[in-house]
Amino acid sequence: MAEVRLVDIEKKYGNFLAVPKQSLTIHDGEFLVLLGPSGCGKTTTMRMIAGLEDITSGDIMIKGERVNDKPPKDRDIAMVFQNYGLYPHMTVRQNIEYPLKLRGMSKVDRKARVQETAEKVELDALLERRPSELSGGQRQRVALARAIVRTPSIFLMDEPLSNLDAKLRVTMRAELKHLHHELGVTTVYVTHDQMEAMTLATRVAVMRDGKIVQLDTPKKIYAEPADLFVAGFIGSPSMNLIDGAVQSGVFRADGVELPVDLAGCKGVVLGIRPEELDITEDAGAAISGKLYALELTGESTLVTLRNGPSSVCARGHADFEAEINSPCHLAPKDGARIHLFDRATGERLR
Amino acid sequence: MKDRLLPYWLLIPAFIIVLATTIYPLAYSFITSFRAWDLTKSRRPEGFVGLDNYLYAAGESQFLNSLWVTFVFVITSVILTVVLAMALALLLRRKGPMHTFTRIILILPFAMSPALIGVSYRFMFNPEFGVIANGLGAVFPALQGVPWLADPQLAMGILVLTDVWHWTPYMTFMCLGGLASIPRETEEAARIDGASNLRIVFGIILPQMRGVILVMAVLKTIFALKMFDQVVTLTGGGPGTSTETLAYFIFNVGFRWFDMGYASALAWILTAIMMFISIWYVRMLLSERKMATA
Numbered sequence: 001m002a003e004v005r006l007v008d009i010e011k012k013y014g015n016f017l018a019v020p021k022q023s024l025t026i027h028d029g030e031f032l033v034l035l036g037p038s039g040c041g042k043t044t045t046m047r048m049i050a051g052l053e054d055i056t057s058g059d060i061m062i063k064g065e066r067v068n069d070k071p072p073k074d075r076d077i078a079m080v081f082q083n084y085g086l087y088p089h090m091t092v093r094q095n096i097e098y099p100l101k102l103r104g105m106s107k108v109d110r111k112a113r114v115q116e117t118a119e120k121v122e123l124d125a126l127l128e129r130r131p132s133e134l135s136g137g138q139r140q141r142v143a144l145a146r147a148i149v150r151t152p153s154i155f156l157m158d159e160p161l162s163n164l165d166a167k168l169r170v171t172m173r174a175e176l177k178h179l180h181h182e183l184g185v186t187t188v189y190v191t192h193d194q195m196e197a198m199t200l201a202t203r204v205a206v207m208r209d210g211k212i213v214q215l216d217t218p219k220k221i222y223a224e225p226a227d228l229f230v231a232g233f234i235g236s237p238s239m240n241l242i243d244g245a246v247q248s249g250v251f252r253a254d255g256v257e258l259p260v261d262l263a264g265c266k267g268v269v270l271g272i273r274p275e276e277l278d279i280t281e282d283a284g285a286a287i288s289g290k291l292y293a294l295e296l297t298g299e300s301t302l303v304t305l306r307n308g309p310s311s312v313c314a315r316g317h318a319d320f321e322a323e324i325n326s327p328c329h330l331a332p333k334d335g336a337r338i339h340l341f342d343r344a345t346g347e348r349l350r
Numbered sequence: 351m352k353d354r355l356l357p358y359w360l361l362i363p364a365f366i367i368v369l370a371t372t373i374y375p376l377a378y379s380f381i382t383s384f385r386a387w388d389l390t391k392s393r394r395p396e397g398f399v400g401l402d403n404y405l406y407a408a409g410e411s412q413f414l415n416s417l418w419v420t421f422v423f424v425i426t427s428v429i430l431t432v433v434l435a436m437a438l439a440l441l442l443r444r445k446g447p448m449h450t451f452t453r454i455i456l457i458l459p460f461a462m463s464p465a466l467i468g469v470s471y472r473f474m475f476n477p478e479f480g481v482i483a484n485g486l487g488a489v490f491p492a493l494q495g496v497p498w499l500a501d502p503q504l505a506m507g508i509l510v511l512t513d514v515w516h517w518t519p520y521m522t523f524m525c526l527g528g529l530a531s532i533p534r535e536t537e538e539a540a541r542i543d544g545a546s547n548l549r550i551v552f553g554i555i556l557p558q559m560r561g562v563i564l565v566m567a568v569l570k571t572i573f574a575l576k577m578f579d580q581v582v583t584l585t586g587g588g589p590g591t592s593t594e595t596l597a598y599f600i601f602n603v604g605f606r607w608f609d610m611g612y613a614s615a616l617a618w619i620l621t622a623i624m625m626f627i628s629i630w631y632v633r634m635l636l637s638e639r640k641m642a643t644a
Contacts (some may be wrong), residue, residue: 052538073544085535089557099543147545 002153009058033201041210078147228346253309277314278337285329389608403615415597439525468583502592528562
């Protein structure tokens with residue numbers, strides 16, 4: 001039962017509060033992603049779990065045991081670093097073998113275990129090479145192998161894919177997902193890439209300024225973002241956020257008139273995802289403006305229209321074509337989720 | 351066309367200066383090393399004697415002694431300097447006001463002139479009024495009145511000490527530069543993998559510092575081979591010839607005994623040793639680079 005509990009943990013660097021007091025429970029076997037922009041405290045939080053960073057106050061419990069004062073090696077964790085953290089003077093075999101060697105495992109057992117692990121991550125042909133002779137993807141695999149070889153209770157992964165090119169990242173993402181399914185080890189994963197978070201996570205903790213602003217399943221976070229920040233951060237292309245006001249149940253902004261489930265409120269931001277908008281010929285549609293840009297992504301076309309300062313993006317059919325600057329109209333699809341946020345506080349209203 | 355030639359014209363003055371101050375004396379001394387030239391008898395080099403000067407050196411006990419003295423000095427001072435510098439750098443690697451302050455004052459010994467270091471240490475080790483000699487005597491009564499610089503082994507020890515004291519700071523900075531280039535992740539990964547501090551230093555940090563340590567060792571070797579200033583001002587090569595390094599012996603042959611032909615041959619022997627080390631060093635460095643970029 002490898003559950004990780006952070007109880008009222010806080011991290012200060014001098015007077016700078018990097019992570020304000022907060023609690024978080026990571027369930028056994030869960031893939032929890034800490035997601036947020038750079039500098040939001042997600043890596044610090046992970047490093048505190050690893051024991052690489054002291055905590056200022058609070059408790060860290062791993063498998064029900066308080067580990068605040070335990071060095072990293074006694075926490076039964078393994079970590080994968082963004083820059084791989086491989087030992088450049090050792091071969092792939094020696095890199096993978098190192099944690100086993102430090103634990104005093106016999107040479108014969110070590111060899112068998114390294115072989116088995118290398119096969120799991122398809123490295124068995126490269127065991128005698130040095131890290132400098134490997135590609136980025138291969139290096140990351142070595143780092144993974146070194147982490148899984150000693151079967152720890154918890155994996156910590158600090159942006160492990162961010163140094164890889166886009167194509168490789170997608171491949172490695174699937175490999176990570178498969179590996180988690182196969183090993184079932186509790187995993188904490190730090191990233192600023194919302195796509196990685198959505199695809200990998202059992203639950204996502206979205207962080208901002210050191211605080212977790214929403215902790216939920218990817219589906220729930222996508223469907224019901226807790227505030228304006230999460231709404232804008234999750235989804236690609238991101239949610240349309242339109243500044244306006246609600247009067248007698250109708251949201252109004254430049255070129256936008258949409259009935260909503262709210263009586264009246266000034267300073268409202270309406271959010272609607274591009275894939276929940278339809279392009280229509282109807283001049284009386286909820287959103288009107290001039291066509292600003294068309295971007296073909298392959299499976300669809302992103303249609304951006306502008307009216308005054310606000311621009312709205314919709315995902316249209318791949319075959320959609322129109323003249324730039326021609327009038328364009330958008331209407332929410334049936335059952336589309338319309339989100340309303342307080343502009344001042346960012347809080348969700350509906 | 352004119353623009354293409356301009357850089358060469360601009361280089362000519364510097365080239366002439368290098369030619370006049372380095373290449374010419376080198377060539378002149380090389381030729382002199384094959385001639386007899388007693389400065390007390392002639393103002394100009396005399397006849398060619400072939401390899402006589404070199405052959406004479408091979409059998410002369412004083413030269414062989416200076417070679418041995420230099421060897422002992424180089425080995426001890428290089429090892430001590432590199433080890434101490436590495437240890438200090440590991441201690442000073444962390445950032446903080448105290449570390450910054452220590453780093454700043456650390457450079458002071460290196461800023462001192464070697465000749466001055468020799469004079470200062472001679473005073474400090476004077477058995478009657480030397481601060482170190484008296485201090486040691488006060489703490490360890492057995493060391494009271496020890497004639498530090500009059501004992502061959504102790505004099506060599508103090509010569510090495512002054513050199514280590516002089517060079518360790520600079521080498522520490524080289525180590526700090528090397529340490530800064532080691533990715534922090536390798537150390538953290540080792541910590542998580544279960545390595546102790548000692549294992550991290552010997553198993554993870556030092557292997558990655560191989561290149562830097564090699565550069566330091568070779569540089570220090572070349573400088574130690576040329577050891578002269580402190581010998582002049584601290585021991586004068588004595589007691590006897592126990593601290594007479596090769597450079598000091600060459601100086602004596604040339605400027606005390608005025609045997610310029612023999613001194614030139616000796617100087618070229620020293621140059622050959624240093625060239626040999628330099629070539630070996632460049633080769634090592636190139637092969638290391640090849641490994642790193644492979």
